[in-house]
Amino acid sequence: VRRVMTRAGIASGAEPVPGPAREFPYTVGDFRRIADILRNETGIALTEVKAPLVYSRLVKRLRELGLQSFESYCALISQADEVEERRVMSAALTTNITRFFREPHHFEHLRTVVLPPLIDLALSGGRVRLWSAGCSSGEEPYSIALTLLSLLPDAEHYDIKILAVDIDPNVLALGRAGLYSARAMADVDPAMRATWFSRAPQGETEMWSVAPPLRDLVTFRELNLIAPWPMRGAFQAIFCRNTVIYFDQEVQRQVWRDMAAVCAPGGHLYVGHSERMAGTDLFELAGLTIYRRAEDR
Ligand SMILES: C[S@@+](CC[C@H](N)C(=O)[O-])C[C@H]1O[C@@H](n2cnc3c(N)ncnc32)[C@H](O)[C@@H]1O
Secondary structure (H helix, E strand, O other): OOOEOOOOOOOOOOOOOOOOOOOOOHHHHHHHHHHHHHHHOOOOOHHHHHHHHHHHHHHHHHHOOOOOHHHHHHHHHEEEEEHHHHHHHHHHOOOOOOOOOOOHHHHHHHHHHHHHHHHHHHHOOOEEEEEEEEOOOHHHHHHHHHHHHHHOHHHHHOEEEEEEEEEOOHHHHHHHEEEEHHHOOOOOOOOHHHEEEEEEEEOOEEEEEEEEHOOEEEEEEEEOOOOOOOOOOOOEEEEEOOOOOOHHHHHHHHHHHHHHHEEEEEEEEEEEOOOOOOOOHHHHHHHEEEEOOOOOO
């Protein structure tokens, strides 16, 4: 952690966060209080290099609330009954970047290795559950669903479901709406787009809407990955990509342990391109950033 140094050594927190002149007073201590609350709420650990980013993500909220300083915002979010404002703050500070078919090799593995036996299971009346954990605005769970539909176009007639969870209600609303710009759709194969999306008539910008068979495969739910989970599993495939990377190592390890508990024996876990599950015997490596839960656990 890079601390701002003063003559007395480590900064006391009363000095302003270095940077250009700002509309609202914003001290190192304010940043630390916000970072502590964020870590408690979401598991996300911010270092002090992120202090200017925190200012730019929250400044609009201070204006909306008519506050005069980050100190008063910190006082507000520290109140026990301000649960909702802490959620608003957390949503403003999460990184939601995503895209359709991000890490194409994951979807290739899903299509060729994981889904064929699961489709056989579904065709013989079995239950198939897939999970996108940290689903952001829906591109990831819909990519899972599109991969499934490419093999089983009438998937809706079987007991197959994709659970999509995120802590941020704003991105969940986008996922449920299922409306994507032409730019976002550039990552979707045109034939897939023609079959499973319809051109939305509204406005001048080209927008595409997910068609009912695609929409119906995905259920969006608000869930905090660092709080107790209501579901027991067992998921045959879990996508948890670019989400726990923002957590401390120890919190990450706990999430992987919890995921192992809800992953079916032999089930797969896909992680982000720069994530590694070091020092765990819960999963074995099954490919580049792909893990497999041992059968006998
Ligand atoms: C960078 S996006 C990754 C989206 C997608 N998995 C991908 O790889 O394209 C990370 C998502 O994790 C969510 N997130 C962060 N902390 C979370 C938590 N504690 N519980 C659930 N979701 C969380 C954020 O809201 C954000 O939408």
